Amino acid sequence: MALSTTYFLSVPHCITTWKGIQLSKLYIYFFSGGYQFQGIVDCEYDDTIDNMIYFVKNIFNQKLTTIYDSRVQKYVGFEEFGIRNADRYNSQAWKMAIRKAEVETICRYSARFFKLSTLERIVRLTKPSRYGEPSMLECSVLGFYPQEVRVSWLRDGLETTTAVTSTDTLANGDWSYQLHSYLEFRPRRGESVSCMVEHPSLDEPLEVVWGERPGEERECCCGLEGGEDSWNGNVGERGTERGRNILLIVVFS
Template identity: 65%
Template sequence: MGLYFLIKLAVCAVLLRSTPAGGYVYQMIYDCEYGDNITDVVFFVKNIFNQKLCTMYDSRVGKYVGFGEYCMRNADHYNNQAWKMIQRRHQVETLCRYNTRLFRRSTLDRKVRPIVVVHQTKPADYGERSMLECSVLGFFPQEVRVSWLRDGAEVTSDVSSTDVHANGDWTFQLHSYLEFTPRRGQRVSCRVEHSSLTGSLEVDWDTFELEAKYLKKTVGIIFFFLGFAAAAGGAAYYWWKQRFDFSPLRREEQTSHLSEL
């Protein structure tokens, strides 16, 4: 509820920036400022009349300060209201520090692990120039480091990368590219370092498709030679059978031929 209230105040401040003709605009803005240590919170309540700061409550001094004679009288009036001063002191905790914790959990302390995918940008055989893409997706916060490894050694040449892009859902993405020539038995990896990870994350390029392509070629060649050998063996057997046919009918024909002689 506190964060929603702050958002409403900010919207009202934007809508009331301009003074309507012949009218007056009075604004009250609650402002919380803090550093890395959320215990050091400064709470301001600013009363603005026609875009000019009139009075301001400062939690560091614990009272209102006025700017100008009329506004100084208003500041004294506010400071003499015990209930208002108690409310302001409590708001340092209930409004500022409470929402600061929510803000830190949802932004500064939020961690989302990246999803890493490595693939070829276009098909290429071993020995042909190709490119790998490492897509690092859906991570938070924005700071990330991506590098390439070849057989465990970092590659520094022929590497390019996009800028870190916001996805619109409080996550980011980045794409890194490596130009290289694939070699059989070579291990190529994309290494990602991010605050959401306990250590670096290494994802290997999967060469299954390339190996499957070579396996298909090898199997095709083997079956071709097996078929060729079977055909050649069949032809040789047919020729041998025709040349040296020892069937009973053939022997009878040969015996009859010899008797005639």
């Protein structure tokens, strides 16, 4: 009996693991009769992107059937159905040539893109504030998952809710979210104003103090925002590897 495809979903995402950075893309096919096929493409690499490992995983009804591993340059099958398919894939020279080339065309290409557009983003200080003038700070939390997040404003270390407004948590369409919070205030000389984010991916709250210049050890990871005209603050220090999917921006206007 022929199976007809009824739904298709493609979900690319970037995560950071204890081994380095992992780029993944998930394909899900739903068939009539309750059958499901999933294809997962994984690229795992370190900061140099030289040691690239490429996986192609085929999953049928939640069971892994075959996996291509670039380290051995062949498919490995599981159970009778998967072993038979792996043998067939490995005998197809054209398929093996494509998988070998995809280490460069998919993995290294994507890794270079994410490295240049996110990991090496530079934040800059824009116009200075004037004490006593009405001002507004914007704290943007971008590219986080799961959805639960808490953003608060601190003045001299004490949380303030006066003149604070925030957007709802907004879905980006790729399973990640963003949120923007605003503080209206009049800067006072010597006052410390900061934005603090609490999120399950962080072992401790991430805090950005307005007006501090970013040091070399501070950087933004796995996000893409900011620029020369939108920054007057600092990226929060990355306290843990699990916090890398948080990009925190403070904008002064």
